[in-house]
Amino acid sequence: MIRLVALLLFTLLSTVLHASSENDKAKYSLSGYVKDAKTGEELIGATIYIEEIKGGTITNVYGFYSITLVAGKYTVSVSFVGYETLRTTIELSNHLRKNFELQPTVKFLSEVKITAESGATKLKRAEMSLAKMDSRQIEKIPALMGEVDVIKALQLLPGVTSVSEGSSGFSVRGGGIDQNLILLDEASVYNASHLLGFFSVFNNDAIKDLKLYKGDIPAEYGGRMSSVLDIRMKEGNQRKISGNAAIGTISGKFLLEGPFWEDNTSFLVAGRRTWADLFLPLARDTSLHDNKLFFYDLNSKINHKINDNNRLYLSGYFGRDIFRNQFSDISFGNSTFTSRWNHIFNPKLFSNLTVTYSNYYYGLSSTFTEANSYLWEAEMKNWTFKADLGFFATPNISLKYGIHAIFHEFQPGHARGIGSQSILNDIRIPGKNALEAATYISNEHKLIEQLTLKYGVRLSGFANYNSDSVYFYDSNYNLLDIKNYRNRFFGTHVHFEPRAGMVYSLSENSSIKSFYSRNVQYLQMAQNSTAGTPLDLWFSASNNVKPQISDQVGLGYFHNFWDQRIETSVEVFYKYMQNSIDFKEYANLLLNSRMEGELRYGYSYAYGAEFLIKYTLEKLSGWIGYTYSVAKRKIDLINNGKKYYAPFDKPHDFAAVFNYEITSRVSLGANWVYSSGIPVTFPAGKAVIGGVTIPVYTGRNEYRMPAYHRLDVAITLKNKQKPNRNWQSEFNFSIYNAYNRKNAWAINFIEDKENPGRTKAIMTYLFPIIPAISYNIKF
Amino acid sequence: MTPKSKMLTQLHRFVKMVATTASAIIMFFFTSCTQEIDIPLDSTYTRLVVWGEISSDTTVHSIYLTKTSDFFNPSLPQGVSNAVVSLSWNSSSLILIENDTVQGLYQTPPNFYALSNTLYRLNISNVDINEDGISEEYFAESQVREIGHIDSIKIQFWPAFKYVSIRLWAKDSITEDYYMIRVRKNGIMLSDSLREWAITNDVIFNGNNTNGIDVYWLDQKREDEKVQPGDTITLEISSIPKEYFDFLWQVYFASGFQTPLFSQTPGNVVSNISNGAMGHFAVIFTRRASVVVQ
Missing domain, CATH: 2.60.40.1120 (Carboxypeptidase-like, regulatory domain)
Structure with a gap:
């Protein structure tokens, strides 16, 4: 090395x-x-x-x-x-x-x-396994309940799959939800979902650009094995006050942007709130009148041009989900803050200094009775410092280098009683602090007209710091010792992460590309359900938990047709992951100070081929993507030590996205998706104990849910353009699941009440045909 | 849709609250429906299933031996007859006698009771589950700690929810304890299914007075649980071993409704019976308190 x-x-x-x-x-x-x-x-x-x-x-x-x-x-x-x-x-x-x-x-x-x-x-360009979108592309795609969603748009791309029906959680090339680094203006977002995963936290109106790196991850990014989703917010209109507002089936939103000082300082404010709960006071059940059940987001940004060589950006996000009734209160959400300073040293040397803060919090409380009144809170946060430089040496050579440091703080849980009569003790799971640091350098080097190389390395390190209770386990996961590391570093890990890629142009219209990328992940989510919950917290590499390491190679052939209007590609990849983590059966992940003893380790791998055809014709545009892939794991003591399918393995995944402009005022959008069902564990036998049927399993993830497919359509009608009208509006009518496919969300086995002794399989499906309407106005 | 369960630890109650909220969200924002579907399932080999408690009560105690079957097999579990089932503790031992009418049910004499802080070993022999002509042997061990007396219980009506709660006043010891709670109305056990039993550990109230916390809920929409003036409600609190608590906890999840949101990957419930058998053998220590509904 x-x-x-x-x-x-x-x-x-x-x-x-x-x-x-x-x-x-x-x-x-x-x-x-x-x-x-x-x-x-x-x-x-x-x-x-x-x-x-x-x-x-x-x-x-x-x-x-x-x-x-x-x-x-x-x-x-x-x-x-x-x-x-x-x-x-x-x-x-x-x-x-x-x-x-x-x-x-x-x-x-x-x-x-x-x-x-x-x-x-x-x-x-020497980059592959990369997808880019902007907000205007995303808003054209028919969406669940008309709620335009960045992450659900990404799920239509090859190699990106939804983790369950309607979920904004996504898996990239067979990886877990927590293997995706999600950045909003460079600040990491811990939990990118609202309403238990059915909507993402990103308000599309405030988004300018997003990139999803599915494998060929540049050296300036690190910390996750499967992907990096880099989302950039709009800077705000520098020329005039403008904005838009929308009201849809479940939410209303607005955006206002404009200059404080033309071409020098601009601002942006955007907000969104679901409003369905506003009708609760009309419910017949009066006990529901004061209930709250909503989420909201606020995005804001200010940027200021100090002079031609210096710019400042300040941006923030704050979002919460609120569920509140007479006796209980649940809230959770993210907040991020980013400050950036761009400085141009000289025409060849560009720098960016970034400081970010990210936070995820959840709190649950109940005052149902005095004796069991409680408050339970958990929180994660990080402060990140980044100095990144870009040196444009020649037309053929561009260097990137920099240093990053992240200070992590985890408060996994603090539960305590409320009031003098509460019987609950003050339970605090010991917090953890950790420092993650990295330096990187990479170069994109055009060797000859046809051949460009990209190579670099990231040196990353991770150390835990200052903990009172550090648990040590033996190879059989039994507790060995508890040590105190107050004001000391422990559980330190250092890794080199080489990255390389190349592109060779075969002609003006075709090229082949390849890459190798090693990525090390020091944080992971304590999650053992499929779709994830608001209670899922992150935990770090430690003296017991080794960092997960991914080595991925990819090869692609790219060919454009018809004056670049049709782009086609085929990419194949293989990914091998060391120190993969799964949880033992019936693991307790909540308020458990010995959670690391619930982990099991092994390796996993994924391989596949992704096919993509993108087209931009005169009136018709969109893409068609297909992925064949396999993702498996082998984890100690799970599935009797035998390999099993990863939770998000979907061998076949197909998506077709169309947009057709019927006239200048009317456009039609449609997408159709098909995918294999995700792996699932079903019983082979049963025992009856105490009047309860207990399933007997013979292996993990041996079965599959039924195949998933769905058609969504949308039509957008714009108002007539008039000479002196300085606003535009449009109606959007959409139908989710247009042919009412009953896609299984869950399958359970229950006793048949009409035929005692008989057990039957029951499928639960969430979304039948769902129409939605929204009205948008821009000025 | 969700099976009714009263088997909640305090911690689980927290999660349950979120899960319930999740259900509310799904019902509030979305339309969920169910439909029966055909799922062909594999077969698996037959295993012995052992199920039994012996308690501090002086009464007949039972160990029930059955076999596993294919999941969609509609037949009731087949009892295992002619086994030799014995208990041993300290320097004593006892052979259980198979019930004359219920095949596979092995019972102690009515004057038997279990001692606290004493290791009991269950031995099972003379069974041939895999039908290879060779008898197999199984065993399990368990012991339990004694718990303090119940100070009192009270009934509280919650008309808005159509439930009645049973409130408990007692003192938890400073040791790590695991409890199982069952309820009788006029002497008849209401908690007649394992999923109806409430269990909790004392992690978050260790050593505290319970201050009248609600420990069990009776559904007033259910005829058998409906409480009326004059009814005698008896609360049974048993100290149970940690392994039994874990077993009951796992049974709750394994037999419950699975969704992608809050359910773990399914797995086999861990047994304390040797030789690959399923089920559990446990010693429990029980205290009782009663109240007459006014």
Whole structure:
């Protein structure tokens, strides 16, 4: 490993020296930002194409680009999906800072496209297993109850599956829910769901861009094995006050954005609340009148341009689910805060300094009777510091490097009685603190016109700190010892995480790509249900728990047709994961200070092939995806030590997404999904004890739920455009599960009351055909 | 839809509250329906099932031997006859006699009672479950700690919910204790199914007075549980071994309604019977208190 790192450092040093020597040959940098001409919002992933060199670059996540060229005259094309391409000529005789502003296209259809880059540029980039979306694409997709949902849109992509009917939890390439790093403006989101998983916490109106890395995870990301979902909020309109409001079947929402100081300081505020419970006071049962059952989100952001080289961003999210009645109160939710400072040292060197705070809290309380009144709270939080730099050395070499540090604090549970008559003791599960740190360096290196390499390494470390009660277990999971580590580090782990990838262009319209990625995960969720609950907390690697390590390789063939209007790809992958964790049968994960003794360890693997066809035709757009995959585990003492299917293994997963613009005011959307049922454990025999039938199982996940399929359709009607009207509105009518498929959510075996002694299988399905309507207004 | 259960620890009550809320959400926001479906299930080999408690009460105590069957087999479990079932403790031993009318039910004499803090061993022999012509032997061990007396109980009506709760005043000892709670009305056991038994550990009220906490709920919509003036309600609180508590806890989950939200991956209930048999043998220590409904 040391040799590998030394070789990598040598290579990187060589490239930088090479870049420096090239600088001596009168080369200059063209750099700046690419923006939306109407709002001033920076565009992420816009393409800057230099016709003379038949190459170019794209803007980074802050909309910044930089390319170094020999002095001369160049024709520059700047393009971004949904915008008119800008073509201009520049004279480069010195370093040039130039911002480009793109006009949104009138033709709305072209916005419905999975990628924001031109197909040709994407073909040549050394990145694969990556999906990008923006909020306008997502809002076109028919949704459950009309509630546009970022994560459910992602579940329509190859390699991404829902963990249960209607759930916003997702599995990437057979991995667990907790193997996805979910970032909102770089702050991690611990539990990305509302209403027990049926809706995600992300308000689509406030989202600008999202990327999902399914395997080829860049070195600047770390901490999860399966994927990184990087969601960026809008910056706020820099030019004028604007906004939108919507009222739908279950929620209402608004967004307001605008400049405090035109082109320098802007703000954004967005909110959402479900409102179905507002009708509870009309219920016949008067005891329900004061009940509360809702969730809400608040997103806010301010960004300020200090000068051409310095920008500040402050953003935050706060969301809660509230369930309240006469005797009990449950609330849970996330809050995040992000502050970022972009600094341009020089046209080639871009930096970003980020400090984030993330928090997940839940509290349960009851005052049903005085004797059992209680309050139970748990909380997780982290503070993250990141310094990331991008060095655009030459058109062919771009380096990224940085350091990250995360301080984690876990309070797994504190339960206590309320009032003098409560019999409950004060129970506090010992909290844990941990420090996670990493440094990384990576380089994207275009060796020749056809071949680009990407290589890098991430060095990560994790250490627990300051704990009074650290439990030690033997190899049979029996408690050995309890030690005190007050003001000391313990349970320390250090790992190298090499990442590499390449793209080889076979022609203007085709390329092959491959990657290798090692990812180490130091945190995992204490969850042993399929879909997850608000009570699921995270726990860290420790003296007992080894970090989970994933090694993944992928190979892909990419071919575009018909002037890049149709993009096709085939990707195959294999993923091997060490130190995989599962829980022993009937594990107790709540308020259990000895939870680590409930864990079992082993390995897991997944492999598969993903097929994708994306099309952007004159009136029709969308994609068709199919995945064949297998995901299995082998965990000590579980399933008698034999391999078993991972909980989210779905061999066949198909999705077709269509959007058809009937007229300029009317569009039709539809998606159809089909997938194999998830693995499930059913009994083979039974014993009857004390009047209760007790199942006898012969193996874990040996059966499957019935296959899942569903058709959703939506039609959107826009108002007529009028010359002096400065607002637009649209009605959206959608039908979820249009042909009323009864998809199994749960299967149980119960006694047949009409035929005692007979046991029958009962399927529960949640969503029959569900129509929804929403009205949106934009100004 | 969800099977009624009163087997709640305090901790489980917390989770139950969230699960109930989840159900409310699903009912409030969504429409859930059920439908019978065909699921072909595999067969598995036959196992011995052992089930029995011996308590501190002086009475007939029973050990019931049956066999497992295929899951969809509609027949009642078959009792295992002609086994040799014995108990041994300290330097004493006792052979249980098979009931004349109930096949597989082995019983002690009526003057038998179990001692606290004493290890009891159950031995079973002369059975051939796998029918290979060779007899198998099984055993299990259990012992239990004595618990203090109940100070008093009271009945509280909850007309809004159509339930009656039984409130308990007692002192929990500072040891780690596990309790099982059953209720009789006018001498008739209401908790007639294992899922009707309430169990709890004392993790979150260890060493405390119970201050009249509600320990059992009677559903006033059920004819057998309906409480009327003049009825005598008897609360039975038993000290049970941790292994028995774990077993009952697992039975509750294994036989309960499974959903993706709050259910664990199903697994076999852990038995304390040797040689791969299912079930449990436990010694329990019981205290009682009664109240006449006014």
